[in-house]
Structures are given as C-alpha cells and as structure tokens.
Amino acid sequence: MSSSSTINRAALRKGIGRAGFFCLAFGAMIGVGWVTAMGPWLQTAGPMGAAIAFAIGGLLMLFIGFCYAEVTAMLPVSGGEVAYAYKAFGTSKSFLVGWFLSFGYLSVSAFEAISVGKILSYLFPAIDKWPLYAINGETIFGSHLLLAFVFVALITWINYVGVQNSIRFQVYLTIVFLLIVVSVGAIGFWEGQVSNLQPLFAQGADNTVIGGIIAVFATVPFWLVGFDTIPQGAEEAKDSVTPRMIGILILVSIVAAVLFYILxxxxxxxxxxxxxxxGSDLFTAKAFELAFQSKFLVNGILVAILIGLLTSWNGFFLAGSRVxxxxxxxxxxxxxMGKSHEKYKTPYNAVLFSGIITFISALLGRGAMIAFVDVGSLCIAAAFLGVSLSYLRLKTAFPHQSRPFLAPGGKLTGYIAMVGSLLILLAITLPNSPAALKWPLEWAILLALSILGTIFWTVSKQSREATSLEERDYLILERFK
Structure with missing residues (x-):
C-alpha cells in the first residue's frame, strides 16, 4: 500500500481572491445570452413569462447553490464535483458527474466560439466571407471559423500561462461590462414605456403560457451555470479566502446573476x-437601436456583448479544464490530463484538450448554437443532480466532517435540489416536452459525447486499476479525505 508522502500530487498555483471568485462566477453566468437569446425568450414566454422562468430557475439554482456551498467549503479541492461524488459514491460515479460537467462547460465554450462570428458580423457584415457548408440551414463561413480559431487560441493561451492572468483578465473585463450594462439598463427603465411590455405572456399555436415558461425554465441552468466555476478553482484560492467565504460567494453570485437577467x-x-x-438577431441591440437611434448606445451594447462573451468563455474554459x-x-x-505545468503551475494538457474540443465544436456553426444550449443544459443538470445526491450522501456518511459552511434546511435542501435537477432533466428528455432535445443534431451531439466518454473510460482502465484506493484518496481529496 502506497504512502501519501511518496505520491507525487500535481499542484496548482494559488492566485484567486474574493473579487476574482465573484467575477469568475458572475462573469461566467452573464455571458451573451442576454443578447443572443433574449428574442427567443420573449418569443417563447413573453417578458413576464421569461422573468418568472428565471425567478423559478434562480430559486432552484439557489437550493443547488446551498448544496455546492456546503460541500465546496468541506472539500475545497480542484475539480469540485469530481471530489464530492468520489467521496460520496466512488470512482465510477465520480467519472459520470465529472464527464457530463466538463462537457457541459465545454458546450458553453463552443457556444461562445460560434457567437464571436455572429456578433462581429452584426458589427461588420462584410466579414461574412468564404461560405463553406451549411448546418440546420445556417451557412458556415470560413471567416467565422478563422475568428473562432483566433479567439480559442487566445483563451487557451491565457489559461495556459497562469491562473493569475486568467483571473486578472476576468476581473477587469467584468468591471467594464457592469459599467456599460448598468448604464444601458438604467436608460431602458428611464426612457422605456411600461405599455411596451404587452403582451406580458407569449402564446400561440405552438405553445401555451405554461409551456412557454417551462421551455425557458428548462434552459435557465445553461444561462445561470457559472456559480459552479468557483468550486473548480477552490484549490487555487489565496490564503486570505477561507472555505466559508468561498461558499458564501457561490450564493452571492447566483442572486446577482438572477437579478441581472430579470432586470x-x-x-x-x-x-x-x-x-x-x-425574430431579430442580437435582439437587445436591435431594440435599443430602434428606440433611441443612437449609434453610440448600440456600439456600447456591442462592446458589452463582446466583453460578456469573453468573461463567460474564460470562466467556463477554466472550470472545464479543472474538472x-x-x-x-x-x-x-x-x-x-492531471499534469501541472512545471513553470506556470496550470493543468496544461487539460487546457490544450479543452481548446481543441472547443474549436472542433465551433465547426458546427450558428445552426448548432441552440443545440449546444440544450445539450449543455442536460449535461449540467445531470451534474447538478450528482452534486445534490453527493450532498445528501455526505450528510449521512460523514456527519462529523468539518463543514465551514452549513446549508440551511439540512437534508431538505438537498432533496429540493435533487427534485429540481430531475425536473430539468425530464423537461429536456421527455419527447413531448417544449424543451425536449431535438433530432438529429442535439441527440447526435449527446451521442458523440457519450461515445467519447466511453472511450476515455475504457482506455484509462489499466492506469485506473493500478492505482490503490489510498493513492486515489490522496490524489483527489488530499488532506480533506
């Protein structure tokens, strides 16, 4: 049996402070959905329906967030959910949770890579050059793929050379983003008309009021996922950031993002x-352009879009590589995948792999954007279910382990989070659901993910079986085992 003192456990550099953790999570959550998906939200559910969907989804995320806050403070190690599921249920369940979560994150990364071309083509229509092929009726331009490659390379490089650079990048961009968007939002409330909110709920031949709310609600995990980037970086927290504070920051980021979207x-x-x-592309920009005829205001929104895209992308990319x-x-x-760079102390192989997968996914183009939203929502909801179950199991199996943050409600909180996660999964997978995965593209992406996971699990069998329980405990849990 190996002694933990003789095991080489790859270490990551500590460099994330309180502001860094908040901006990591909030910046990941705000993304570009408030522009690229605002039209579909309103078309599906109307302003009030979309707000209700986000309020309900946000409340559910808060219960899930409580589970995260407790187990993250209990086990502040890189990979978060991988460690919780491992301690609660063992290796195979840990893999399932980690695999779905990592590709939930990378589906967001792919969504952002595709969005770059869409946003810049709105600014500069002339960049739509070199049509190559079409998917779901959307033409994929060579120029868009080139842009995706450049931005994927940028995000990959930032994460390759050190967490401090990644977090500094995140904090500065989040501050600028908030300054712009808060100003634009205030103008909207000041100059807008309440009468324009009509109809409050959207309904038509294809959906009812309740159906519209459910359809938006089912995608809320995709738009609010990001608070769980904090657990991925917990091991890289500065000494001044306590495990309890990490748990609190998870909850603060959820509340801030829900308010942001509803407002x-x-x-x-x-x-x-x-x-x-x-039906307009970049609905938010179009609405303010028509209302105020101000190029300056619209350009401000477009700059905020690009910044939100980069903060979201950077946050999820960092999180996916850590898982x-x-x-x-x-x-x-x-x-x-578990090696740390000798100089930068970053998970360089995982970072490079994440970059490659992101760019390959971007080859599917605009026609796959909603597909990545739906498949990503399923993967993330599956991971949320895993964390809820881990929370409940850890409550029972390890009642005396130190918990710097205690979730209110005890096991009831875990059961609510579990049921909520199951409801999201059902909304995405049941054939007659308004938010069901669509054939063939979305199911094809999910199938490809499952096949790739099976290959990774099978190929790694030898090294996995050669690792003793004591060694794996130390490698995953370190001193918190």
Missing part, C-alpha cells in the same frame, strides 16, 4: 414594441 428582460422589453422585432485535470490527477481518466 434586463424588463428593461429591453420596455424600450420598443418587442413582438415586432422578436478534466481533477479526473486525470485522480487517475480516473488518462493521467496525462
């Missing part, structure tokens, strides 16, 4: 007759 839904809907432009790193370091998958 922007109302602010944007108030500035113009929203049903008349609901893969944690599984590799624990020898659940290929140990190469």
């Amino acid at each position: 922007l839904i109302f602010s944007t809907s108030m500035v113009t007759d929203w049903p008349s432009i609901v 893969l790193f944690a599984m590799g370091r624990g020898k659940i998958i290929a140990p190469a």
Whole structure:
C-alpha cells in the first residue's frame, strides 16, 4: 500500500481572491445570452413569462447553490464535483458527474466560439466571407471559423500561462461590462414605456403560457451555470479566502446573476414594441437601436456583448479544464490530463484538450448554437443532480466532517435540489416536452459525447486499476479525505 508522502500530487498555483471568485462566477453566468437569446425568450414566454422562468430557475439554482456551498467549503479541492461524488459514491460515479460537467462547460465554450462570428458580423457584415457548408440551414463561413480559431487560441493561451492572468483578465473585463450594462439598463427603465411590455405572456399555436415558461425554465441552468466555476478553482484560492467565504460567494453570485437577467428582460422589453422585432438577431441591440437611434448606445451594447462573451468563455474554459485535470490527477481518466505545468503551475494538457474540443465544436456553426444550449443544459443538470445526491450522501456518511459552511434546511435542501435537477432533466428528455432535445443534431451531439466518454473510460482502465484506493484518496481529496 502506497504512502501519501511518496505520491507525487500535481499542484496548482494559488492566485484567486474574493473579487476574482465573484467575477469568475458572475462573469461566467452573464455571458451573451442576454443578447443572443433574449428574442427567443420573449418569443417563447413573453417578458413576464421569461422573468418568472428565471425567478423559478434562480430559486432552484439557489437550493443547488446551498448544496455546492456546503460541500465546496468541506472539500475545497480542484475539480469540485469530481471530489464530492468520489467521496460520496466512488470512482465510477465520480467519472459520470465529472464527464457530463466538463462537457457541459465545454458546450458553453463552443457556444461562445460560434457567437464571436455572429456578433462581429452584426458589427461588420462584410466579414461574412468564404461560405463553406451549411448546418440546420445556417451557412458556415470560413471567416467565422478563422475568428473562432483566433479567439480559442487566445483563451487557451491565457489559461495556459497562469491562473493569475486568467483571473486578472476576468476581473477587469467584468468591471467594464457592469459599467456599460448598468448604464444601458438604467436608460431602458428611464426612457422605456411600461405599455411596451404587452403582451406580458407569449402564446400561440405552438405553445401555451405554461409551456412557454417551462421551455425557458428548462434552459435557465445553461444561462445561470457559472456559480459552479468557483468550486473548480477552490484549490487555487489565496490564503486570505477561507472555505466559508468561498461558499458564501457561490450564493452571492447566483442572486446577482438572477437579478441581472430579470432586470434586463424588463428593461429591453420596455424600450420598443418587442413582438415586432422578436425574430431579430442580437435582439437587445436591435431594440435599443430602434428606440433611441443612437449609434453610440448600440456600439456600447456591442462592446458589452463582446466583453460578456469573453468573461463567460474564460470562466467556463477554466472550470472545464479543472474538472478534466481533477479526473486525470485522480487517475480516473488518462493521467496525462492531471499534469501541472512545471513553470506556470496550470493543468496544461487539460487546457490544450479543452481548446481543441472547443474549436472542433465551433465547426458546427450558428445552426448548432441552440443545440449546444440544450445539450449543455442536460449535461449540467445531470451534474447538478450528482452534486445534490453527493450532498445528501455526505450528510449521512460523514456527519462529523468539518463543514465551514452549513446549508440551511439540512437534508431538505438537498432533496429540493435533487427534485429540481430531475425536473430539468425530464423537461429536456421527455419527447413531448417544449424543451425536449431535438433530432438529429442535439441527440447526435449527446451521442458523440457519450461515445467519447466511453472511450476515455475504457482506455484509462489499466492506469485506473493500478492505482490503490489510498493513492486515489490522496490524489483527489488530499488532506480533506
């Protein structure tokens, strides 16, 4: 039996402070959905329906967040959910949670890579050059793929050379983003008309009021996921950031993001007759352009879009690479994923792998954007279910382990989070659900993810079986085992 003192456990550099953790989570959550998906939200559910969907989804995320806050403070190690599921249920369940979560994150990364071309083509229509092929009726331009490659390379490089650079990048951009968006939102409320909110709920031949709310609610995990980037970086927290503070920051970031989305839904809907432009690309920018005829205001929104895209992308990219790193370091998958760069102390192989997967996914183009939202929501909801179950199991199996943060409600909180996660999964998978995965693209992406996971699990069998329980405990849990 190996002694933990002789095991080489790859270490990551500590460099994330309180502001860094908040901006990591909030910046990941705000993204570009408030622009690229605002039209579909309103078309599906209307302003009030979309706000209700986010309020209900936000409340559910808060219960899930309580579970995260307790187990993250209990086990502040890289990879978060991988460690919780491992301690609660063992290696195979840990892999399932980690695999779905990492690709939930990378689906967001792919969404952002595709969005770069869409946003810049709105600014500069002339960049739509070199049409190559079409998917779901959307043409994929060579120029967009080139942009995706450049930005993927940038995000990959930032995360390759050190967490301090990544967090500094995140904090500065989040501050600028908030300055712009808060100003735009305030203008919308000040100059907008309450009468423009009508109709409050959208309904038509294809959906009812309740159906519209459910359809938006089912995607809320995708738009609010990001608070769980904090657990991925917990091991890289500065000494001044206590485990309890990490748990609190998870909850603060959820509340801030829910308020952000709801306020922007109302602010944007108030500035113009929203049903008349609901099919427009970049709905938020279009609404303010028509309302104020101000190029400066629209350009400000477009700058905020790009910043939100980068903060979201950077946060999820960092988180996804940490989940893969944690599984590799624990020898659940290929140990190469668990290596730390000698100079930068970053999970460089996991970072490079994440960059490659992101760019390959971006090849599917705009026609796959909603597909990545839906598949990503399923993967993330599956991971949320895993964390809820881990929370409940850890409450029972390890009642005396130190818990710097205690979730209110005890096991009841875990059961609510579990049921909520199951409801989201059912909304996405049941055939007659308004938010069900669509054939063939969305199911094809999910199938490809499952096949790739099976390959990773199978190929890693030898190294996994050669690792003793004591060694894996130390590699994943370190001193918190």
